[in-house]
Amino acid sequence: MLDKTVMDAAALEHFIDTEFAQVKGEFMVEEITADGVVVRLLTSAKHLRPGGTISGPAMFGLADVGMYFAILSRIGPVALTVTTNCSIDFMRKPEAGRDLICETRLLKLGRTLAVGECHLRSEGRTEVVARASLTYAIPPKRPENMG
Incomplete structure (x- = not known):
């Protein structure tokens, strides 16, 4: 089920x-x-x-948006899908002057909860600079919860 996408890259960025x-x-x-x-x-x-x-807040923001995109790519534009928990380990100093890349992996995608992890790297590098574990609440399917 995880490999079935309903929003492509352009749709996620537009959203x-x-x-x-x-x-x-x-x-x-x-x-x-x-x-x-x-x-x-x-x-x-x-x-x-x-x-x-x-900064740490910039790295947290990337992990949060990365997981949000991973979930929405599978369930569609549900704007009220929200972070309920995040744990992040900052392991190395990311390099200034390089973009940060976030690789997300959904571990569970249920009707009401999604759980996943992120690895952040400096562009062009293999070392992980931060690792995050996130849980999101997915609202019930109602018209007002759709984007």
Whole structure:
């Protein structure tokens, strides 16, 4: 069931640009995989912290959007799907000047809950800079919950 997608990359990007205009143009869907998505954070000076590295909030945001995209790619534009839990381990300093890449993997996609994990890497690098585990609540199917 996880490999059945209902929203492609263009639809996901359009959805985030219209429903969450505050982050318009920051995220790009690289690929929809059999069990998740690969998303890029187009980093800029606003994502940096002192010390010349990408900030923790920027990395958290990428993991959160990555998992949101993974879920919506399978269930459609359900705007009120929300994060209920996130645990993130920051393991290495990501490189400033490189975009961040988030590889997501859905572990469970039920009617009311979705669980997944993300690995974040600096573009062009193999080392994981952060790992996140996320749980989302999926609202009941009602017209007002659809995007």
